[in-house]
Amino acid sequence: MIIAGFLGPQEIIIILLIVLIIPILLIVLLVRNTNVSCPKCGKLTIQGKFRFWQFLVSILFFPFGLLSLLAGRAPTTCSSCEYRWQS
Numbered sequence: 877m878i879i880a881g882f883l884g885p886q887e888i889i890i891i892l893l894i895v896l897i898i899p900i901l902l903i904v905l906l907v908r909n910t911n912v913s914c915p916k917c918g919k920l921t922i923q924g925k926f927r928f929w930q931f932l933v934s935i936l937f938f939p940f941g942l943l944s945l946l947a948g949r950a951p952t953t954c955s956s957c958e959y960r961w962q963s
């Protein structure tokens with residue numbers, strides 16, 4: 877077993893951690909609320925979020941699933957005047 881010779885238990889744990897941490901960090905970054913100003917009334921509102929299926933595909937097919945994020949966010953709805961736009 878050549879592969880087992882190179883990878884000890886410690887290396888395997890490190891690789892597993894990296895594989896787990898990257899998608900988690902990614903989700904934390906994407907779930908954060910970002911404020912954008914409404915083009916109609918100028919007030920700050922929370923930008924539209926990524927859809928659930930995009931997170932699911934990103935993780936299941938990581939790293940290729942990240943391409944699903946290119947589909948973009950859901951439209952943003954202004955909390956003050958109900959105006960909807962794609963940001």
Ligand SMILES: [Zn+2]
Nearest residue numbers: 914917954957
């Ligand atoms: Zn508005």
